[in-house]
Amino acid sequence: MATVTASGLTKVYGEDTVALDDVSFELKDGEFVVLLGPSGAGKSTLLRILNGLTQPTEGTLEIGGAEVTGTRSDVAMVFQMHYLVESMSAYRNSLTGALNRTETVDSVISNYEEKDKDLALEALDTVGLLDEADQRAGSMSGGQQQRVGIARALTQNPELLLADEPVASLDPKAAQEVMRYLKLAADDRDLTSVVSLHQVNIAREFGERFLGLRDGEVVFDGGKEDLTMDVVDRIYYGDGDAESETGVEHLAET
Protein backbone atom coordinates (compact mmCIF):
# COMPACT_ATOMS: atom_id res chain seq x y z
CA MET A 1 0.00 0.00 0.00
CA ALA A 2 1.23 3.44 -0.80
CA THR A 3 -0.21 6.89 -1.19
CA VAL A 4 0.75 8.70 -4.37
CA THR A 5 0.81 12.47 -4.79
CA ALA A 6 1.40 13.91 -8.25
CA SER A 7 1.73 17.69 -8.34
CA GLY A 8 1.87 19.59 -11.61
CA LEU A 9 3.51 16.77 -13.57
CA THR A 10 4.55 18.00 -16.99
CA LYS A 11 6.59 16.09 -19.54
CA VAL A 12 7.89 17.66 -22.70
CA TYR A 13 9.76 15.43 -25.16
CA GLY A 14 12.23 17.24 -27.39
CA GLU A 15 11.40 20.85 -28.19
CA ASP A 16 7.64 20.86 -28.07
CA THR A 17 5.93 17.47 -27.67
CA VAL A 18 3.90 17.99 -24.52
CA ALA A 19 3.03 14.46 -23.37
CA LEU A 20 1.76 15.54 -19.93
CA ASP A 21 0.53 18.99 -19.05
CA ASP A 22 0.26 19.97 -15.39
CA VAL A 23 -1.19 16.69 -14.12
CA SER A 24 -2.09 16.52 -10.42
CA PHE A 25 -3.87 13.85 -8.40
CA GLU A 26 -3.71 11.95 -5.16
CA LEU A 27 -4.13 8.22 -4.82
CA LYS A 28 -5.13 6.72 -1.51
CA ASP A 29 -3.69 3.54 -0.05
CA GLY A 30 -5.04 0.52 -1.88
CA GLU A 31 -6.94 2.40 -4.60
CA PHE A 32 -7.41 0.61 -7.93
CA VAL A 33 -7.24 3.25 -10.63
CA VAL A 34 -7.77 2.82 -14.36
CA LEU A 35 -6.17 5.24 -16.81
CA LEU A 36 -8.26 5.87 -19.92
CA GLY A 37 -7.48 7.98 -22.95
CA PRO A 38 -6.88 7.86 -26.67
CA SER A 39 -3.57 6.93 -28.22
CA GLY A 40 -1.02 9.62 -27.48
CA ALA A 41 -2.94 11.00 -24.47
CA GLY A 42 0.06 10.45 -22.19
CA LYS A 43 -0.90 7.24 -20.33
CA SER A 44 2.42 5.45 -20.86
CA THR A 45 4.34 8.59 -20.03
CA LEU A 46 2.46 8.94 -16.75
CA LEU A 47 3.08 5.27 -15.88
CA ARG A 48 6.78 5.64 -16.70
CA ILE A 49 7.00 8.67 -14.43
CA LEU A 50 5.21 6.73 -11.66
CA ASN A 51 7.74 3.95 -12.20
CA GLY A 52 10.68 6.36 -12.06
CA LEU A 53 11.78 5.34 -15.57
CA THR A 54 11.08 8.83 -16.93
CA GLN A 55 11.70 12.10 -15.11
CA PRO A 56 9.08 14.85 -15.39
CA THR A 57 10.13 18.13 -17.00
CA GLU A 58 8.25 19.92 -14.23
CA GLY A 59 6.31 18.91 -11.14
CA THR A 60 6.87 16.41 -8.38
CA LEU A 61 5.81 12.91 -7.52
CA GLU A 62 5.71 11.44 -4.05
CA ILE A 63 5.12 7.80 -3.21
CA GLY A 64 4.53 7.01 0.43
CA GLY A 65 5.54 10.58 1.25
CA ALA A 66 8.99 10.31 -0.38
CA GLU A 67 9.84 12.15 -3.58
CA VAL A 68 10.52 9.85 -6.52
CA THR A 69 13.86 10.47 -8.22
CA GLY A 70 14.39 7.16 -10.02
CA THR A 71 13.23 3.56 -10.10
CA ARG A 72 12.23 2.00 -6.77
CA SER A 73 12.06 -1.61 -5.75
CA ASP A 74 8.61 -1.11 -4.21
CA VAL A 75 7.05 -0.08 -7.53
CA ALA A 76 6.41 -2.94 -9.96
CA MET A 77 5.21 -2.81 -13.53
CA VAL A 78 3.27 -5.22 -15.74
CA PHE A 79 3.79 -4.59 -19.45
CA GLN A 80 1.64 -5.31 -22.50
CA MET A 81 4.40 -7.56 -23.80
CA HIS A 82 5.29 -9.67 -20.79
CA TYR A 83 8.97 -10.22 -21.75
CA LEU A 84 9.13 -13.67 -20.17
CA VAL A 85 12.05 -16.01 -20.76
CA GLU A 86 10.18 -18.60 -22.79
CA SER A 87 12.63 -21.42 -22.11
CA MET A 88 12.25 -21.03 -18.33
CA SER A 89 9.42 -22.37 -16.19
CA ALA A 90 6.61 -20.19 -14.89
CA TYR A 91 8.24 -20.46 -11.44
CA ARG A 92 11.70 -19.31 -12.63
CA ASN A 93 10.10 -16.42 -14.47
CA SER A 94 8.10 -15.47 -11.39
CA LEU A 95 11.26 -15.66 -9.29
CA THR A 96 13.07 -13.12 -11.48
CA GLY A 97 10.79 -10.47 -9.95
CA ALA A 98 12.99 -10.77 -6.85
CA LEU A 99 15.98 -9.49 -8.88
CA ASN A 100 14.64 -5.97 -8.55
CA ARG A 101 15.22 -6.25 -4.81
CA THR A 102 18.51 -8.16 -4.92
CA GLU A 103 22.09 -6.97 -5.06
CA THR A 104 23.56 -7.26 -8.58
CA VAL A 105 26.14 -9.86 -7.62
CA ASP A 106 23.45 -12.09 -6.14
CA SER A 107 21.23 -11.72 -9.19
CA VAL A 108 24.08 -12.64 -11.55
CA ILE A 109 24.54 -15.98 -9.82
CA SER A 110 20.78 -16.36 -9.29
CA ASN A 111 21.35 -16.56 -5.58
CA TYR A 112 17.76 -16.35 -4.45
CA GLU A 113 16.81 -16.43 -0.80
CA GLU A 114 14.21 -18.84 0.54
CA LYS A 115 11.79 -15.97 1.14
CA ASP A 116 12.04 -15.02 -2.55
CA LYS A 117 11.20 -18.58 -3.54
CA ASP A 118 8.20 -18.50 -1.23
CA LEU A 119 7.11 -15.15 -2.67
CA ALA A 120 7.40 -16.50 -6.23
CA LEU A 121 5.22 -19.49 -5.38
CA GLU A 122 2.70 -17.37 -3.49
CA ALA A 123 2.52 -15.03 -6.47
CA LEU A 124 1.84 -17.93 -8.84
CA ASP A 125 -0.85 -19.10 -6.44
CA THR A 126 -2.44 -15.63 -6.48
CA VAL A 127 -2.71 -15.71 -10.28
CA GLY A 128 -4.05 -19.29 -10.25
CA LEU A 129 -0.97 -20.91 -11.76
CA LEU A 130 0.58 -22.84 -8.88
CA ASP A 131 -0.20 -26.16 -10.54
CA GLU A 132 1.55 -24.94 -13.70
CA ALA A 133 4.66 -23.71 -11.86
CA ASP A 134 6.96 -26.16 -13.70
CA GLN A 135 5.49 -25.51 -17.12
CA ARG A 136 7.74 -23.83 -19.66
CA ALA A 137 6.52 -20.24 -20.16
CA GLY A 138 6.82 -20.56 -23.93
CA SER A 139 4.26 -23.37 -23.97
CA MET A 140 1.61 -21.37 -22.10
CA SER A 141 -1.30 -19.43 -23.60
CA GLY A 142 -1.06 -15.66 -23.98
CA GLY A 143 -3.34 -15.14 -20.97
CA GLN A 144 -1.34 -17.54 -18.82
CA GLN A 145 1.89 -15.84 -19.84
CA GLN A 146 0.49 -12.49 -18.83
CA ARG A 147 -0.53 -14.00 -15.48
CA VAL A 148 3.09 -15.13 -15.05
CA GLY A 149 4.04 -11.52 -15.82
CA ILE A 150 1.76 -10.40 -13.00
CA ALA A 151 3.27 -13.04 -10.68
CA ARG A 152 6.75 -11.72 -11.49
CA ALA A 153 5.63 -8.20 -10.55
CA LEU A 154 4.13 -9.53 -7.29
CA THR A 155 7.38 -11.36 -6.42
CA GLN A 156 9.00 -7.92 -6.37
CA ASN A 157 6.77 -7.41 -3.31
CA PRO A 158 5.65 -3.92 -4.39
CA GLU A 159 3.63 -1.24 -2.63
CA LEU A 160 2.50 0.25 -5.93
CA LEU A 161 1.50 -1.92 -8.90
CA LEU A 162 1.47 -0.39 -12.37
CA ALA A 163 0.23 -2.00 -15.58
CA ASP A 164 0.53 -0.54 -19.06
CA GLU A 165 -2.20 -2.00 -21.28
CA PRO A 166 -1.76 -5.45 -19.74
CA VAL A 167 -4.54 -7.06 -21.79
CA ALA A 168 -4.25 -5.20 -25.10
CA SER A 169 -2.92 -8.18 -27.02
CA LEU A 170 -5.36 -10.76 -25.61
CA ASP A 171 -8.74 -11.97 -26.84
CA PRO A 172 -11.75 -10.73 -24.80
CA LYS A 173 -12.09 -13.88 -22.67
CA ALA A 174 -8.40 -14.07 -21.80
CA ALA A 175 -8.34 -10.30 -21.22
CA GLN A 176 -11.16 -10.57 -18.71
CA GLU A 177 -9.49 -13.45 -16.90
CA VAL A 178 -6.15 -11.66 -16.67
CA MET A 179 -7.88 -8.55 -15.32
CA ARG A 180 -9.74 -10.65 -12.79
CA TYR A 181 -6.45 -12.00 -11.44
CA LEU A 182 -4.80 -8.59 -11.52
CA LYS A 183 -7.64 -7.11 -9.47
CA LEU A 184 -7.62 -10.10 -7.13
CA ALA A 185 -3.88 -9.68 -6.57
CA ALA A 186 -4.30 -5.96 -5.87
CA ASP A 187 -7.19 -6.58 -3.44
CA ASP A 188 -5.45 -9.50 -1.77
CA ARG A 189 -2.32 -7.49 -1.05
CA ASP A 190 -3.93 -4.08 -0.60
CA LEU A 191 -1.81 -2.72 -3.42
CA THR A 192 -2.32 0.75 -4.76
CA SER A 193 -2.68 0.10 -8.48
CA VAL A 194 -2.70 2.12 -11.69
CA VAL A 195 -3.67 0.27 -14.86
CA SER A 196 -4.01 1.74 -18.34
CA LEU A 197 -6.67 0.12 -20.49
CA HIS A 198 -8.11 0.69 -23.93
CA GLN A 199 -11.14 -1.58 -23.53
CA VAL A 200 -13.77 0.58 -21.84
CA ASN A 201 -16.03 -2.37 -21.00
CA ILE A 202 -13.20 -4.10 -19.13
CA ALA A 203 -12.23 -0.82 -17.49
CA ARG A 204 -15.79 -0.37 -16.21
CA GLU A 205 -15.94 -3.94 -14.95
CA PHE A 206 -12.78 -3.76 -12.85
CA GLY A 207 -12.00 -0.09 -12.22
CA GLU A 208 -12.96 1.71 -9.03
CA ARG A 209 -11.65 5.13 -9.93
CA PHE A 210 -10.91 6.41 -13.41
CA LEU A 211 -8.49 9.05 -14.62
CA GLY A 212 -9.27 10.19 -18.16
CA LEU A 213 -6.32 11.69 -20.03
CA ARG A 214 -6.61 13.67 -23.21
CA ASP A 215 -3.77 15.64 -24.83
CA GLY A 216 -1.72 15.20 -21.67
CA GLU A 217 -4.36 16.66 -19.36
CA VAL A 218 -6.63 15.01 -16.80
CA VAL A 219 -10.11 15.60 -18.23
CA PHE A 220 -11.96 13.21 -15.93
CA ASP A 221 -11.37 11.95 -12.42
CA GLY A 222 -14.22 10.00 -10.91
CA GLY A 223 -15.93 6.73 -10.08
CA LYS A 224 -17.85 4.24 -12.15
CA GLU A 225 -21.19 5.95 -11.63
CA ASP A 226 -19.86 9.11 -13.29
CA LEU A 227 -18.18 7.33 -16.18
CA THR A 228 -21.15 7.59 -18.53
CA MET A 229 -20.86 6.90 -22.25
CA ASP A 230 -20.98 10.66 -22.83
CA VAL A 231 -17.98 11.11 -20.58
CA VAL A 232 -16.14 8.25 -22.32
CA ASP A 233 -16.84 9.90 -25.68
CA ARG A 234 -15.44 13.16 -24.44
CA ILE A 235 -12.30 11.49 -23.11
CA TYR A 236 -11.69 9.72 -26.41
CA TYR A 237 -13.04 12.15 -28.97
CA GLY A 238 -13.19 15.48 -27.10
CA ASP A 239 -15.75 18.14 -27.83
CA GLY A 240 -13.89 21.21 -26.79
CA ASP A 241 -15.80 21.17 -23.55
CA ALA A 242 -14.48 18.03 -21.91
CA GLU A 243 -12.51 19.82 -19.24
CA SER A 244 -15.31 22.08 -18.06
CA GLU A 245 -17.95 19.36 -18.04
CA THR A 246 -16.00 16.51 -16.50
CA GLY A 247 -12.54 17.31 -15.28
CA VAL A 248 -12.93 20.46 -13.25
CA GLU A 249 -16.09 19.34 -11.49
CA HIS A 250 -14.74 15.93 -10.64
CA LEU A 251 -11.32 17.18 -9.68
CA ALA A 252 -13.00 19.65 -7.37
CA GLU A 253 -14.96 16.83 -5.73
CA THR A 254 -11.98 14.62 -5.00
Ligand SMILES: Nc1ncnc2c1ncn2[C@@H]1O[C@H](COP(=O)(O)OP(=O)(O)OP(=O)(O)O)[C@@H](O)[C@H]1O
Ligand atom coordinates in the same frame (compact mmCIF):
# COMPACT_ATOMS: atom_id res chain seq x y z
N1 LIG B 1 10.29 8.79 -25.91
C1 LIG B 1 9.54 9.69 -26.54
N2 LIG B 1 10.11 10.64 -27.33
C2 LIG B 1 9.36 11.56 -27.95
N3 LIG B 1 8.01 11.62 -27.87
C3 LIG B 1 7.40 10.70 -27.11
C4 LIG B 1 8.13 9.69 -26.41
N4 LIG B 1 7.24 8.91 -25.73
C5 LIG B 1 6.03 9.41 -25.99
N5 LIG B 1 6.11 10.48 -26.81
C6 LIG B 1 4.99 11.30 -27.29
O1 LIG B 1 4.29 11.75 -26.15
C7 LIG B 1 2.88 11.72 -26.37
C8 LIG B 1 2.22 10.81 -25.33
O2 LIG B 1 2.64 9.46 -25.60
P1 LIG B 1 2.26 8.24 -24.64
O3 LIG B 1 2.96 7.04 -25.20
O4 LIG B 1 2.54 8.60 -23.24
O5 LIG B 1 0.69 8.13 -24.88
P2 LIG B 1 -0.30 6.93 -24.60
O6 LIG B 1 -1.56 7.52 -24.09
O7 LIG B 1 0.36 5.92 -23.75
O8 LIG B 1 -0.52 6.34 -26.05
P3 LIG B 1 -0.78 4.79 -26.50
O9 LIG B 1 -2.14 4.44 -25.97
O10 LIG B 1 -0.72 4.85 -27.98
O11 LIG B 1 0.32 3.97 -25.89
C9 LIG B 1 2.69 11.28 -27.83
O12 LIG B 1 2.59 12.44 -28.62
C10 LIG B 1 3.97 10.52 -28.12
O13 LIG B 1 4.27 10.58 -29.50
